[in-house]
Amino acid sequence: MEEIIAPVDKELIKAELTAEKKLGDTSRGGNQLYVVTWHDSPNTVREIGRLREIAYRDAGASSGKSIDLDEYDTMDTPYRQLIVWDPDSEAILGGYRYILGHDVKLREDGQPAITASHLFHFSEEFIADYLPHTMELGRSFVTPEYQSSKAGTKSVFTLENLWEGISSVILHHPNIIWLFGKVTIYPSYNEAARTLSLHFLRKHFKDTDNLIRPYKEMEIVDNPALLDLILNEEDMKKDYRLLKEAVRNLGTSIPPLVNSYIKTSPTMKSFGSCINDELGEAIETGIMICYDDVYDDKKSRHIESYIDNYLKSMKEKRPDLSENAEKRLREHIEKRRMKVMQRFQRKMERRHPKDD
Numbered sequence: 001m002e003e004i005i006a007p008v009d010k011e012l013i014k015a016e017l018t019a020e021k022k023l024g025d026t027s028r029g030g031n032q033l034y035v036v037t038w039h040d041s042p043n044t045v046r047e048i049g050r051l052r053e054i055a056y057r058d059a060g061a062s063s064g065k066s067i068d069l070d071e072y073d074t075m076d077t078p079y080r081q082l083i084v085w086d087p088d089s090e091a092i093l094g095g096y097r098y099i100l101g102h103d104v105k106l107r108e109d110g111q112p113a114i115t116a117s118h119l120f121h122f123s124e125e126f127i128a129d130y131l132p133h134t135m136e137l138g139r140s141f142v143t144p145e146y147q148s149s150k151a152g153t154k155s156v157f158t159l160e161n162l163w164e165g166i167s168s169v170i171l172h173h174p175n176i177i178w179l180f181g182k183v184t185i186y187p188s189y190n191e192a193a194r195t196l197s198l199h200f201l202r203k204h205f206k207d208t209d210n211l212i213r214p215y216k217e218m219e220i221v222d223n224p225a226l227l228d229l230i231l232n233e234e235d236m237k238k239d240y241r242l243l244k245e246a247v248r249n250l251g252t253s254i255p256p257l258v259n260s261y262i263k264t265s266p267t268m269k270s271f272g273s274c275i276n277d278e279l280g281e282a283i284e285t286g287i288m289i290c291y292d293d294v295y296d297d298k299k300s301r302h303i304e305s306y307i308d309n310y311l312k313s314m315k316e317k318r319p320d321l322s323e324n325a326e327k328r329l330r331e332h333i334e335k336r337r338m339k340v341m342q343r344f345q346r347k348m349e350r351r352h353p354k355d356d
Contacts, residue, residue, distance in 0.1 A: 002066040004054060008047040010090050016041035017085060023168045024309025027301065029157035031093060032085045033165040038074045041081075045073060048081050048095055055141040060188030061280030068139070072115050077103050079115070079138075082169065084161045094142040094158045096166065100173060101134045115139070116182060119214060119274050120286050126211040129347055130178055133340070134288075135170060137181035140257060159260055167302035168309070170291050174336040177291060177344055180212075182284040183257050184276075193247045194283065195220055197258050198273055199227040200243050201285060204236045205270035212286055214274035236266065267293040292341055303333070 016036065023033035038045045049069035056062035063070075072079045079097040086093050105113045111122055112131060115138045122131070142158050170176045183201075185194050198220045221227060230246050233239040240262060247254050254262075261268060271286030291299075307329055315321050 001057075001064045004057075005046070005050050005066050007050065008043050012043040013047055013092075014090065016044045023082075023165055024305065024312070026084070026157065026161040026164055027305040027308070029161055030086075030088070031157070031161050032087055033161065033168065034083050034085055035165075035169070036081050036083065038069075038078045044083070044092075045069065045081055047092060048083065049073070051092055051095075051143050052139060052141045055144055056186075056279065058144045059186040059282075061184075061186045061282040063278065064280075072099075073097065077105075082162065082165045084158055084165070092143065093146045094162055095140070096137050096162055097139045098135055098137050098166075098169070100176060101132045101136075102175070104131060104136075116180070116284075116286065118278070119182075119276060119284055120212050120271065121215055123211050125209075125351070129344075129351065130211065130288075133175060133177040133344060134180050135166070135173075135176050135178070137166070137179060140181075140184075142256075159256060163260070163264075163298070164302050164305050167291075167299070168306045171303065171306045171333060174333075174340050177341060179289045179291060181287060182276075183255070183261060183287055184279070185255050185258070185283045185285075187281055187283075189255060190247075190250055190252045193250045193252050193254075196227060196230065196243060196246055197254055198283070198285060199224060200231055200239065200262075201258070201270040201287070202272070203228075203231065204239065205268045205287070207269040207271050207288075209269075211269070212271040212288070214272045214286070216274050217272045218274055218283070220273065261287055261289070263295070264298060265289045265293045265295065292337065303330075307333075 017034050021034050021036055021041070023035055025032055034044075036044050046067065046069070049067040052068035053062055053065065056068060062068065073081075077099075079099045081095055081097050083095040084093040085091075099114060106127070107113050107117070110127070111117050112127060114136050116136065140162070146158055166179070170179075185197065202220065202224075231239050231242050233242060244254060253259075267290055269288040271288070273283055273285040276282050276284045307326060310329060311321070311326060314325065
């Protein structure tokens with residue numbers, strides 16, 4: 001296990017967090033959102049790599065290297081880094097890395113050159129129809145000292161702030177419909193609670209279209225019917241309450257990311273689970289969410305935040321901006337997303353024509 005690098009000088013990071021890289025202010029917690037890359041902010045990305053390694057070691061899974069950075073962070077068209085920045089303590093609270101479908105290149109074997117490709121096989125249909133409209137997310141982390149509610153509102157809203165940032169990226173790129181990522185459960189997590197959580201995902205969100213599958217899918221349990229004795233509701237929300245109660249009785253809670261995704265969309269797709277040997281034997285479950293199906297209360301809150309930040313930026317450039325600007329912007333967002341979704345649906349209808 002290598003020694004983790006020293007913290008990067010805050011002044012170097014602050015110098016890189018310039019106005020053009022700022023997504024906006026968060027609606028809760030008093031934090032800020034930035035998007036950076038290795039090429040435009042190498043010091044910030046080194047600090048991200050340092051914090052990721054600390055967070056993953058703390059959870060019992062890591063690369064074991066002095067810094068958690070790989071070729072996807074530093075390649076010619078690298079993954080972008082979305083971070084939550086606390087301007088008061090001048091610290092990075094958490095982050096995701098992501099790549100948009102139009103930036104993804106295909107390998108010689110025809111599979112997409114993305115971080116999940118060593119664990120999952122992507123169907124021709126996914127690559128042709130879904131990938132161009134997909135944002136792949138990965139390497140999520142929350143800095144350990146902000147994982148406890150004892151750190152105050154800054155920690156309570158870090159995951160919510162990251163979702164605000166993800167929504168802002170999607171709203172800025174209307175061609176993006178889908179979010180694909182991996183839910184990570186670390187080896188240190190309670191095994192029984194892990195089994196129940198993974199069974200819940202498979203029971204209520206299993207992909208039936210074979211879009212994506214693990215190369216080496218792990219069996220959750222020999223007899224899934226035994227788990228159905230605990231999670232015995234067909235209704236997802238009722239079963240979710242049973243899951244929370246069962247996990248609480250085990251002295252723990254549902255893994256934060258699992259919990260966050262469950263509460264994001266009722267149409268989420270789950271693609272099975274496998275062991276990631278590059279992340280300390282952590283268990284990874286592939287999931288995909290249609291942004292338009294995100295629960296309205298969550299989506300509307302993030303849209304409002306995006307509009308507020310966009311208008312604030314516009315008013316700085318054009319103080320005479322009309323009072324109708326907000327209404328026009330809202331209508332513009334809705335029309336753009338509706339057109340993209342309609343085109344995608346027509347494509348799906350041509351690929352899967354219904355019988356007369």
